[in-house]
Amino acid sequence: MSDVSSVAVVGGGIAGLIAAIALARGGAGVTLFERAGALGGRAQSRVEDGFVFNQGPHALYRAGAFAETLAAFGVAASGGPPDFREAVAIWGDERHPLPRNFATIAAGAPLNLAERIRMLRLFAMLPRLDLGPWGGRSFSEYTAELPARPRALVLALARLSTYAHAPDALDAAAALAQIRLAAQGVIYVDSGWRALIEGLARVARAEGVDIKLAAPVASIERAAGGWRLSLEATSFFIADAVVLAAPPAVASALLPASASLAAAAREAQPIRAISLDYGLRRLPKPTATFALGIDKPLYYSVHSASAKLAPAGGALVHASRYLAPDETADAAKIGEVTALVARMQPGFEAEVVASARLIGMPVTYDFPRASAAGRMAPLALDDAPGVFLAGDWVGEGAMLSDASAKSAREAAAYALAHVRRAAA
Numbered sequence: 001m002s003d004v005s006s007v008a009v010v011g012g013g014i015a016g017l018i019a020a021i022a023l024a025r026g027g028a029g030v031t032l033f034e035r036a037g038a039l040g041g042r043a044q045s046r047v048e049d050g051f052v053f054n055q056g057p058h059a060l061y062r063a064g065a066f067a068e069t070l071a072a073f074g075v076a077a078s079g080g081p082p083d084f085r086e087a088v089a090i091w092g093d094e095r096h097p098l099p100r101n102f103a104t105i106a107a108g109a110p111l112n113l114a115e116r117i118r119m120l121r122l123f124a125m126l127p128r129l130d131l132g133p134w135g136g137r138s139f140s141e142y143t144a145e146l147p148a149r150p151r152a153l154v155l156a157l158a159r160l161s162t163y164a165h166a167p168d169a170l171d172a173a174a175a176l177a178q179i180r181l182a183a184q185g186v187i188y189v190d191s192g193w194r195a196l197i198e199g200l201a202r203v204a205r206a207e208g209v210d211i212k213l214a215a216p217v218a219s220i221e222r223a224a225g226g227w228r229l230s231l232e233a234t235s236f237f238i239a240d241a242v243v244l245a246a247p248p249a250v251a252s253a254l255l256p257a258s259a260s261l262a263a264a265a266r267e268a269q270p271i272r273a274i275s276l277d278y279g280l281r282r283l284p285k286p287t288a289t290f291a292l293g294i295d296k297p298l299y300y301s302v303h304s305a306s307a308k309l310a311p312a313g314g315a316l317v318h319a320s321r322y323l324a325p326d327e328t329a330d331a332a333k334i335g336e337v338t339a340l341v342a343r344m345q346p347g348f349e350a351e352v353v354a355s356a357r358l359i360g361m362p363v364t365y366d367f368p369r370a371s372a373a374g375r376m377a378p379l380a381l382d383d384a385p386g387v388f389l390a391g392d393w394v395g396e397g398a399m400l401s402d403a404s405a406k407s408a409r410e411a412a413a414y415a416l417a418h419v420r421r422a423a424a
Contacts, residue, residue: 007415008033008229008237009209010217010254011245013041015390015404015411017200018069019243022412024207028419031237032209033229035216039201042362043401045192048354050311051279052192056358057301057318059186060196064402069409075199079187080306087290089153090298090340098292099153111149119150126180134172136373142172156294157182162399163363164271165297165322174368178399188307220244220255220387225422227386240422241415245390245408247365248377258384264377268366268393274321274329275361276337279354280345283315288344297322298340314353317341329360364400366393376403379411386422388414 009020012034023030038044046053060067060077070077087098091110099105105119134142139158143151158175159165161182167175189195204211218230220242229237244251248265255261283302291300299320304310319341321333341348368374375396381387388411392400395407 006030006239006419007241007243008227008239009243009245010220010229010251011041011391012036012039012211012213013245013391013404014043014066014197014200014401015392015394015408016243016245017197017204018073018405018408019245019390019412019415020204020209020211021073021200021207022409023243023415024204024209026412026416028416030207030209031239032204032211033215033217033231033237034211034213037214039211039213040194040197043193043197045194046356047192049279051314051316051354052194052309053277053279053316053354053356054192056273056275056277056361056363057299057303057320058189058193058401060189061181061184061186061400061402063184064181064405065398065409066401066405069405070196070199073200073203075196075203077187077189077196079189079308081185081187082301082303083289083305085289086287087292088288089156089294090291090296090343091152091294095291098290100157115147115150118147119153122146122150122154126176126183129176131173131176134176135174136370137172138168138370139170139172139175140167141370142176143167152294156292156297159297159322160292160299162367163273163322164367165324165327166271166367169269169325169367169369169371171368171370171372171374174374174399177397181402188303188309190308192309217254221257240419241386241388243388243390243408243411243415245411247362247391248393251389255384255387258381258387260378260381260383261387261389264389267372268377269325269369270362270393271325271364271367272323272327272329272360273358273363274323274334274337275356275358276319276334276341277356277358278317278319278341278348278352279310280315280317280348280351281353282313282351283317284345284347284351291340291344293340296336297324298336300340300344317345317348323360334359364392364403367399368396379407380414386415386418388418
């Protein structure tokens with residue numbers, strides 16, 4: 001069996017769907033291949049007993065590339081910001097108001113006067129700070145001259161914004177840009193991220209994208225004038241260009257002839273986390289909706305306090321531990337997450353209706369590192385003309401789902417240009 005199309009997209013997650021829509025709107029004939037039986041990848045959600053479980057604690061950055069892309073494609077993203085009214089910072093056995101703005105920093109505890117002044121100056125300076133000199137330098141370098149407690153706070157805010165517990169490796173300019181982005185607001189999405197995937201899929205189909213589910217691509221090889229995608233034993237597909245929107249190891253395995261892709265896949269360093277999520281009949285402490293670990297890389301938030309993710313009266317709680325690149329998800333670290341939930345919601349175990357455990361899950365397949373001056377995998381492969389990459393491990397100038405959206409639109413633009421040059 002043989003088919004012919006202008007561009008093939010491999011992968012039906014955020015990056016693949018966005019690339020497919022952008023390609024179709026640019027006039028290409030697009031076929032999207034997704035190996036699973038449903039679209040979404042790590043942006044898919046599961047519903048159990050009325051609770052909507054995302055794959056970990058997802059937040060949509062209001063001023064980010066993903067939100068901008070959703071708006072451009074006409075996909076609604078409703079929801080609300082985290083409930084910070086009684087947000088706490090956890091320092092060992094102590095709890096203090098989370099210092100997230102001028103008012104909470106000025107309140108002081110546990111900072112002394114000099115530390116409060118230092119933090120206030122840092123917050124005031126950040127929006128206009130020239131990030132250029134910090135590209136190629138680690139976030140640890142940026143925080144090195146801060147006193148111990150302000151430094152711990154800034155590192156915790158960076159973890160919250162980037163999901164990365166890797167200050168020695170994280171590019172400082174990228175981290176500071178992400179903290180700025182977070183300061184412009186995030187939302188938890190009503191009905192989970194599946195709502196965004198469903199919206200993107202509707203737009204893709206309306207634009208004429210041929211979406212093939214349960215259609216794994218086995219390999220990608222050069223063909224006369226384009227690329228040959230091997231599907232089943234007797235099936236293949238010919239495309240003028242390909243957008244690979246797959247994880248690094250998967251992408252490299254599909255195109256083994258590309259040394260540049262193999263190198264990019266080897267260099268990618270995933271960010272991982274432990275996530276324990278609970279659907280509760282009720283919250284034992286209704287006002288305890290957000291906490292951030294300062295001396296430990298922990299996170300807790302009641303997402304249903306801001307978004308429609310639980311049945312009436314119920315609550316959906318996310319709790320996580322950020323893992324450093326060299327850390328494994330052992331029983332002690334899992335216990336830290338459970339203890340955090342118990343600390344914020346005493347007696348929660350008796351209220352559990354449904355739960356999800358994601359142990360050592362990849363939050364993102366790479367992050368901007370100082371050693372690469374904040375750049376991740378290239379969009380275009382110099383040894384595979386006509387094949388372009390998209391995903392949260394590709395490009396520069398964005399992180400997480402914003403990197404997926406930004407690289408997808410850029411990969412689509414590259415692919416359209418390639419197809420037009422080939423047709424000229």
